[in-house]
Amino acid sequence: MRELERDSLPSPLSAAPLAVVGRGRVGGSLARAAELGGIDVRIAGRDRVAEACRGAGAALLCVPDDAIASVCEQVAADPPPLVGHVSGATTLEALASAVAKGAAVFSLHPLQTFADGATPVEGTPAAIAGSGERALDFARRLAESLGMRPFEVPEESRATYHAAASIASNLLVALQEAATDLLERAGVADARELLTPLVLRTAANWSERGPAALTGPIVRGDRETVERHRAAIAESAPELIPLYEALATHAEVVARASVEEVPR
DSSP: OHHHHHHHSOOTTSSSOEEEEOOSHHHHHHHHHHHHTTOOEEEEOGGGHHHHHTTOSEEEEOSOGGGHHHHHHHHTTSOOSEEEEOOSSOOGGGGHHHHHTTOEEEEEEESSOOSSTTOOOTTOEEEEEESSHHHHHHHHHHHHHTTOEEEEOOGGGHHHHHHHHHHHTHHHHHHHHHHHHHHHHTTOSSHHHHHHHHHHHHHHHHHHHGGGGOOSHHHHTOHHHHHHHHHHHHHHOGGGHHHHHHHHHHHHHHHHHHHHHSOO
16 A cells, blocks of 8 residues: 555656765665656766756765765756755755755755665655755655655754664664674674574564663662673673663663653
8 A cells, every 4th residue: 555655646856857976875775766756867976976967856965974065066066956965964054055056955864774775765764854945845755755754853953863863773783783792702602693582672662662661680670780790791891881881871761761651
């Protein structure tokens, strides 16, 4: 049913193609989603910006954050009516050179992790912003045509929004690598394989129950076990002590808040 609904959406680029600049994981995935949504797509690397954007209805810059402004300057030499980027933390100011040439600008950031250039985006939330109603409406319709669920993020909150996304994704990977390393130092083989069911179930519980998914010695008030954790980590992986203590402290805050929210 979702595919049928998606197919019935009018393309926001029915009269002109979408130029996707950047052949990386995000660019490739969004170009693929656009093609599935019936949009005429031109995908190009940064060495063919002018060619891709010539006659396009919009340009979507899928390049690293520190390259957005410089690539936009190339686009601004002869910009399409709409120019956007897919950065989560970067404001529309990075597209100022296109604005100076009369283009409306927007951003569309998929709230998703991209392992490769064929990552599906169907159902993915997408943070959008626009320099005006026209640009914002375009970003919204483009996200919907790609099968995503758009939501607005204020420009002044972009960095905070992206920090939250990074904690939920990038830092989660770093955290699981720390757990894997600690288990391997304990002499256990296949640590990631063994931890995977626990990690996936915990994520599912959090999705369904929020802070009530928190379990373990901190929730139980078992300080003796927590202290044994600290001592064991200090002996086998002392560099992880600050990480453990920071997370344990925040777990206590979450546990207290969860108890306080329970109806009495």
